[in-house]
Amino acid sequence: MEESVMPIYSFNGLKNLLRIKGFRVDKAQAYRPLEVENVDLNSPRCNLEITNDGFFVIDPVDGEKRQVFLYMQNYDIEKYNDYPRFHICNCSTLQMYSRGSYRRANTARVKVKNRSDGREVWVDSLKLCQNCASKMFNAPKTTADFERVMRQAAASSERNDYKRGELDIRGYTKDWSKVSEAYRNLKQFKCEQCGVQITNPFDQCFIQVHHISGDKTDNREQNLKCLCVECHSQIDERHKKNFSTKANLLVLDDFRKKYRGQQGLF
Ligand SMILES: [Zn+2]
Ligand SMILES: [Zn+2]
Ligand SMILES: [Zn+2]
Numbered sequence: 001m002e003e004s005v006m007p008i009y010s011f012n013g014l015k016n017l018l019r020i021k022g023f024r025v026d027k028a029q030a031y032r033p034l035e036v037e038n039v040d041l042n043s044p045r046c047n048l049e050i051t052n053d054g055f056f057v058i059d060p061v062d063g064e065k066r067q068v069f070l071y072m073q074n075y076d077i078e079k080y081n082d083y084p085r086f087h088i089c090n091c092s093t094l095q096m097y098s099r100g101s102y103r104r105a106n107t108a109r110v111k112v113k114n115r116s117d118g119r120e121v122w123v124d125s126l127k128l129c130q131n132c133a134s135k136m137f138n139a140p141k142t143t144a145d146f147e148r149v150m151r152q153a154a155a156s157s158e159r160n161d162y163k164r165g166e167l168d169i170r171g172y173t174k175d176w177s178k179v180s181e182a183y184r185n186l187k188q189f190k191c192e193q194c195g196v197q198i199t200n201p202f203d204q205c206f207i208q209v210h211h212i213s214g215d216k217t218d219n220r221e222q223n224l225k226c227l228c229v230e231c232h233s234q235i236d237e238r239h240k241k242n243f244s245t246k247a248n249l250l251v252l253d254d255f256r257k258k259y260r261g262q263q264g265l266f
Contacts, residue, residue, distance in 0.1 A: 030247045031151040033107045041100035073101040074115040085129035093131040108144035180209040191228035
């Protein structure tokens with residue numbers, strides 16, 4: 001179908017509409033956590049792309065390709081007194097065990113199914129399969145590392161995009177990330193406008209630091225304000241415009257779903 005006649009309600013239609021309205025929609029994706037799902041590697045309908053760089057799925061929510069890791073669908077926690085290792089590539093251990101029954105995820109905290117009683121156990125962070133570790137150079141060592149790397153990759157491609165166009169226009173000082181981190185810690189990751197507080201370390205990017213006067217080189221405490229992404233995006237017309245990029249809309253959407261109990265737009 002020709003892109004210009006795509007219906008708006010399809011994801012590509014929406015993308016096209018945003019592009020027409022001048023939003024940059026071809027940027028690298030912001031990291032978005034996925035629901036854990038079972039995958040059967042032996043099934044021809046398995047919705048998983050296996051490449052030399054790892055495992056990828058098409059996110060059913062926004063149609064974007066996201067990297068995931070795999071771990072065993074069932075695991076004998078008592079017998080091994082451990083949790084399953086996670087795999088980031090098609091290693092021989094992965095091929096040998098579990099008859100292809102795995103779970104795919106991209107978040108540090110995952111559910112593991114105990115084989116003997118079918119109980120689901122929440123695990124904060126799995127360890128990487130040693131076979132995968134030796135196969136992949138510089139591999140993350142825990143699922144928490146994996147999640148961090150995914151977020152960093154998304155963030156750095158964002159920055160590269162800015163470099164091509166508007167990094168200087170943003171005008172932040174070199175020590176800004178340190179200042180911002182320190183100020184957010186001071187305010188305990190609580191929005192000074194609506195009061196929402198983010199305790200989950202993986203979600204603390206939802207709390208941002210705003211320059212009250214608009215002068216981004218004035219990092220004095222009285223010029224700073226901790227705001228959640230939603231309050232920040234609405235603070236004035238300039239911010240409303242800045243927050244209308246697709247990557248930012250996805251972050252906003254993620255925030256609303258998690259902390260406002262709203263249905264997503266994408
Ligand atoms: Zn492995
Ligand atoms: Zn807020
Ligand atoms: Zn601001």
